[in-house]
Structures are given as structure tokens and as C-alpha cells.
Amino acid sequence: MPDAGSRCGHSIDGGPSTVIHGVEHTAISVPDLRVAIDFYCGVLGFELESESGWPKGVAELDALVGLAESASEVAMLRMGETRIEIFQYESPEPRPQDLEFRVCDHGLTHFCLAVTGIEDEYARLVGAGVVFNAPPVELGASICAYGRDPFGNVFELKQDRSEARA
Secondary structure (H helix, E strand, O other): OOOOOOOOOEOOOOOEOOOOOOOOOEEEEOOOHHHHHHHHHHHOOOEEEEEEEEOOOOHHHHHHHOOOOOEEEEEEEEEOOEEEEEEEEEEOOOOOOOOOOOOOOOOOOOEEEEOOOHHHHHHHHHHOOOEEOOOOEEEOOEEEEEEEOOOOOEEEEEEEHHHOOO
């Protein structure tokens, strides 16, 4: 296992990767794009960057996403350098997400939002109806809280302790 802080990405030949330099966006599939936009923009403060989509029968997109006869509406949201792409697939029929999904289950578990004033942000989001596992918890160098969007996707609020109020 690499030491903390060491570079762990390697190219096929074993040398360090210089091609991948960051995460461009995270994507979420939801049953209702409007509800998702309202939550991520209206409650969490993202900005709607663009909306698009595609109809059934676009072979290149079917190949890209690995689905036959796919069709989707898409919104790209931005907050600073963070982007979230939200899909509402119309075809094929999506399987519903388990709203009781546990963060220990295999697959993507959550995404993290950097915040300042975590106690105030937590209270604001609770007032807006967001469900959290627990109030913010102090964990060494940070203070964190896990919440869920309207579809059960887990997100984390994280504040560095150096930014905590005295």
C-alpha cells in the first residue's frame, strides 16, 4: 500500500501517470431531473450550467453509455470548480435505487462538499428538509456530516478544523 501523500497512479509501463490530472465531474442518475435541479441549485447552491439530452436511436451515445436504445435528459451543475452531471434516463427503464443504500455497500458511496460554517449550513439544510445521519462530528482535522439528497444519494459536508469558529 502506498504511503499517505505518495502518488499511487501508474501508467501501464509502471511509470507515474501524467495524463489523468483530476476529476472533471461526478454524475448521478435520478428519477426526476427537475426535483434534482431544485435540490442541488435551490438548496445546496449549485448553478445550472447547461441542459441537454438525447433521444432514442443515437448509436454513438448508446455505445458510450453501454445501453441499447438509451434516451436521457441531462443537466450540468457547477459550484466553483466542482461539477455534477445529473441524468434522468427515459430509456431503458432505470432500476430504482435502494433508498436505504449504506455507505459500506460496494459502489460509489458519497461525494463531499467543502464548507465553512458547517453548523450553520447543517441547520439551514435540516430546515430545508435534508435528512442527515447525525449532526456534524469532529474527526481529527475536520468536522463532517453525511446527508441524503431527495433520491437517497449520500453527500458529505466537510469543514477543515482550521476554518472552524473559535
